[in-house]
Amino acid sequence: MNIRPRRNRRTEVIRNLVQETTLGVNDFIFPLFIIEGQNQREDITSMPGISRFSIDTLQDEIASCVELGIKAFAPFPNIPEHLKDKYATESQNPDGLYTSAIREIKKNFPEVAIFSDIAMDPYSSDGHDGIVENGEILNDETLEVLGKMALAQAQAGSDVVAPSDMMDGRIGHIRRVLDENGFQKVGIMSYTAKYASAFYGPFRDALASAPKMGDKKTYQMNPANSREALLEAELDIAEGADYLMVKPALAYLDIIKLLRDNSHLPVAAYNVSGEYAMVKAAAQNGWLDGEKAMLESLLSIKRAGADIILSYFAKEFAQYLKK
Numbered sequence: 001m002n003i004r005p006r007r008n009r010r011t012e013v014i015r016n017l018v019q020e021t022t023l024g025v026n027d028f029i030f031p032l033f034i035i036e037g038q039n040q041r042e043d044i045t046s047m048p049g050i051s052r053f054s055i056d057t058l059q060d061e062i063a064s065c066v067e068l069g070i071k072a073f074a075p076f077p078n079i080p081e082h083l084k085d086k087y088a089t090e091s092q093n094p095d096g097l098y099t100s101a102i103r104e105i106k107k108n109f110p111e112v113a114i115f116s117d118i119a120m121d122p123y124s125s126d127g128h129d130g131i132v133e134n135g136e137i138l139n140d141e142t143l144e145v146l147g148k149m150a151l152a153q154a155q156a157g158s159d160v161v162a163p164s165d166m167m168d169g170r171i172g173h174i175r176r177v178l179d180e181n182g183f184q185k186v187g188i189m190s191y192t193a194k195y196a197s198a199f200y201g202p203f204r205d206a207l208a209s210a211p212k213m214g215d216k217k218t219y220q221m222n223p224a225n226s227r228e229a230l231l232e233a234e235l236d237i238a239e240g241a242d243y244l245m246v247k248p249a250l251a252y253l254d255i256i257k258l259l260r261d262n263s264h265l266p267v268a269a270y271n272v273s274g275e276y277a278m279v280k281a282a283a284q285n286g287w288l289d290g291e292k293a294m295l296e297s298l299l300s301i302k303r304a305g306a307d308i309i310l311s312y313f314a315k316e317f318a319q320y321l322k323k
């Protein structure tokens with residue numbers, strides 16, 4: 001044998017030299033859950049290690065992340081049931097929970113990047129990402145709401161708005177609304193290929209945002225499809241997206257690679273709540289090594305072609321790097 005691949009795996013120094021993919025704190029966006037009230041911190045049972053924070057305690061959480069080098073955040077609001085309605089009106093409240101949280105974070109930490117969420121479901125009495133009429137999700141009427149929501153978030157100081165709703169034409173509509181109102185510098189991270197996935201379960205627990213009836217299959221993508229992801233990417237690029245995203249990540253590594261190979265935009269991947277919960281649950285049972293499984297999962301997402309990873313592991317990964 002004159003070719004022996006094991007020679008390059010012989011020692012740790014050699015293995016490190018030939019390592020093709022690396023992870024660093026700059027690769028991550030950390031999702032955060034916000035609740036009303038003061039001095040609140042509620043643990044989320046289905047996401048061990050992740051909590052909902054009131055705006056005040058959230059500032060301490062962000063400070064500890066910034067200390068570790070995590071400087072990009074994707075907040076999501078848990079809206080009390082009495083503030084929800086059919087049109088997600090609360091999402092446009094300039095002094096609502098979400099917009100106030102964005103303003104407070106940017107006041108205390110002007111250097112961090114906020115990727116704010118655009119979708120109706122946390123504020124919708126139907127628990128859907130669009131307006132529901134006779135059991136149908138209305139597309140163009142929903143765009144109006146999403147545009148107003150984007151504007152409210154831009155006014156509160158968001159750096160990048162991230163539509164997670166999957167309505168047709170939303171990127172173009174939001175871009176237009178932002179530009180017409182002088183927010184040319186606010187970016188758009190599109191949830192380009194967002195699949196109708198079972199892996200969002202714990203997130204819906206965290207926000208109490210599960211659909212009250214039906215499912216999301218008329219707007220989120222069929223897990224069986226990949227060409228359709230290219231169609232969505234072409235539209236997002238044409239409509240002015242600054243980033244493309246794939247969601248979930250681990251069951252869709254081929255889609256991450258597909259978008260990486262077919263566009264020049266940065267590609268993000270969302271390592272979603274269910275993917276996080278699976279690793280945590282197995283580790284808590286002693287069925288696998290949680291830290292190693294975390295590192296391997298995150299590395300695989302980067303190796304598949306993601307430039308950016310949204311992950312509930314972001315802080316834990318940064319702590320791992322420090323030690």
Ligand code: PBG
Pocket residue numbers: 118119120121129164165199200201202203204216271272273274
């Ligand atoms: C909804 C939204 C969801 C997630 C982010 N935004 C859930 C859904 O589509 O029902 C899931 C994120 C996760 O599971 O971590 N706009």
